[in-house]
Amino acid sequence: MKPIVIIGAGIAGLQAANVLHEAEIPFVLLEKQAHVGGRVQSEHFQGFILDHGFQVLQTSYPEVQQSLRLPDLDLSYFDSGAYVWKENTWHPFYSPWHDSFSILRALGDGMINIPDVVKLARLWLKIQLDSKPLSKSTMTAMEYIHSLHFSPTFQDGFLKPFFYGIFLDETLSQPASLFVFYLKQFLEGRAAIPTAGMGAISNQLLKALPEDSVHLNMEVESLQEGKVVLKNGETIACSKIILAANPTAAAYLLDIPLAKGAILQSKTFYFSADSFPNEGKLLHLVPKGEGSNILHFACLSKVNPKWAPAGKELISVTTLKTEITENEVLKELGQYVGQEKLNWKFLKAYSIPESLPKQGFWKFIKQKAHKKGIILTGDYTQYPSLQAAFASGRMAAEAAIS
Ligand SMILES: Cc1cc2nc3c(=O)[nH]c(=O)nc-3n(C[C@H](O)[C@H](O)[C@H](O)COP(=O)(O)OP(=O)(O)OC[C@H]3O[C@@H](n4cnc5c(N)ncnc54)[C@H](O)[C@@H]3O)c2cc1C
Incomplete structure (x- = not known):
């Protein structure tokens, strides 16, 4: 029996491989890099653990709960909320769903007002009562946030900067339905990172697979009827193809031009320091202003x-700016940490031109794949997140089996 070929060993490809393995269906997983994980990788560097780009695992994601052995990942949790910059001071703002007294503190600090609390409670109720809130809305996340009429302090100090970081997009032009979906995950779940870094997620998926099923340094160059052709000239005959490559690579293999603006970029810098001024396990949200480049920073240790x-x-x-340097970043941070205290040592930066796909750009790729009988998977086939990568990987394997 010819195997199913899976192209790409990111989370979606690894997940598809695990589902096929459990069903005892023969498959081969081909990955062009020397390691698995795609966008989910970690590196040990001078005694530090650095993820390739800041990202977190939302423990409330259903597929995360179903597909991973979470205790084995030894998760460490962020507190729910963020530091907000107000009147030249960082104020911790904790989610009222995780710490009910925090709302009193936030009211006292003037970060939120009573009408904001009422509007938030209404929004929370809407999310609870509707399984797919705003699924028919044509509003963008930005338009929806504006329609809620929160106070400028809460909206511009917390809500918008928090979602700039989630969407990796300062225009918040993704659908409003995605905004409420993520909001629900952050209100109900917790953001965590494994002790060994986010790469432990990919490694856990890899470890469950037979060693001889995963082939690294194998780049697929073209897709043909019943076979794939590798860059080294080799061909592999297969019963079906699951295309789990990142969006740009999938578009190339399907010979579809990728529209401008379909992919969002980011860059994460890592610094070491002898001390850090704030104790909270929270992101610091940098307010968007003239000349501001930084989205957020956090003391991960x-x-x-x-x-x-x-x-x-x-x-x-x-x-979000991949061209920015560590010196520019440090200069900007000076106003938030104090230039005289800022003797942080630069460790490494990860520039990720293809960080997240935007929704609404993938119709033609899906149509072409369908026409050619190729099963597509990856976050971009649903929405940008690990949940979508896991879920679409499972769905692709199930489609290949049926
Ligand atoms: C900076 C950043 C922050 C993020 N933050 C979060 C977050 O906080 N929470 C969250 O849920 N998600 C987050 N994400 C998104 C999440 O990481 C992705 O949704 C997910 O990893 C996508 O997995 P994938 O398998 O769909 O794609 P990818 O990880 O892109 O995997 C595709 C794989 O295909 C391989 N490939 C490509 N072409 C070929 C070829 N021709 N032959 C063989 N192999 C090929 C690639 O090398 C790669 O390994 C973030 C992503 C980034 C980059």
Whole structure:
């Protein structure tokens, strides 16, 4: 029996492979890089654990709960909320769903007002009562946020900057339905990172697979009827093809031009320091202003000291501008941490031109794949997140089996 070929060993491809393996269906998983994980990787660097771009695992994602052995990942959790910059000071703002007294503190600090609390409660109720809230809305996340009429402090100090970081997009032009979906996950679940870094997620999926089923450094160059052709000239005959490559690579293999604006980029810098001014396990949301480049920064070693060597702190700083340098980042951070205290040592930066796909750009790829009998999977086939990568990987394997 010819195997099913899976192209790409990111989360979606690894998940598809695991589902086929459980069903005892023969498959081969081909990955062009020397390692699996795609966008979910970690690196050990001078005693620090650095993820390739700041990202978190939302424990409330249904597919995450179904597909991963979470206790084996030894998760460390962020607190729910963020530091908000107001009147030249960082104020911790904790989610009222995780800490009911926090709302009083936020009211006292003037970060939120009573009408905001009422509007938030109404929004929460809407999310609870409707399984797919705003699924028919044509509004963007930005338009929807504006329609809620929150106070400028809550909207511009917390809500918008928090979602700039989730969407990796300062225009918030993704659908409003995606905004409420993510909001629900953050209200109900928790954001976590494994002790060994996000790459532990990919490694857990890999470990469950037979060794001889995963082939690294194997780049697929073209797709043909009943076979795939590798860049090294080899061909592999197959019963079906599951295309789990990232959007740009999938578009190339299907010979479809990718529209401008379909992919969002980001860059994460890592710094080490002897100390860090704030104790909370929270992101610091940098307000959007003229000349501002940074989205957020966090002291990751406050969340898990094992991500840094003893006596050191690990700080991540994320921006959407891939051309920006560590010196520009440090200069901008000076106003939020104090230039005189800012003797952070630059460790490494990860520039990720293909960080997240945007919704609404994938119709032609899907149509072409369908026409050619190729099963597509990957976050972009649903929405940008690990949940979608896991879910679409499972669906692709099930489609290949049926
Ligand atoms: C900076 C950043 C922050 C993020 N933050 C979050 C977050 O906080 N929460 C969240 O849920 N999600 C987050 N995500 C999104 C999440 O990481 C992705 O949705 C998910 O990893 C996508 O997995 P995938 O398998 O669909 O694609 P990919 O990870 O892109 O995998 C595709 C694989 O295909 C391989 N490939 C490509 N072409 C070929 C070829 N021709 N032959 C063989 N192999 C090929 C690639 O090398 C790659 O390994 C973030 C992503 C980034 C980059």
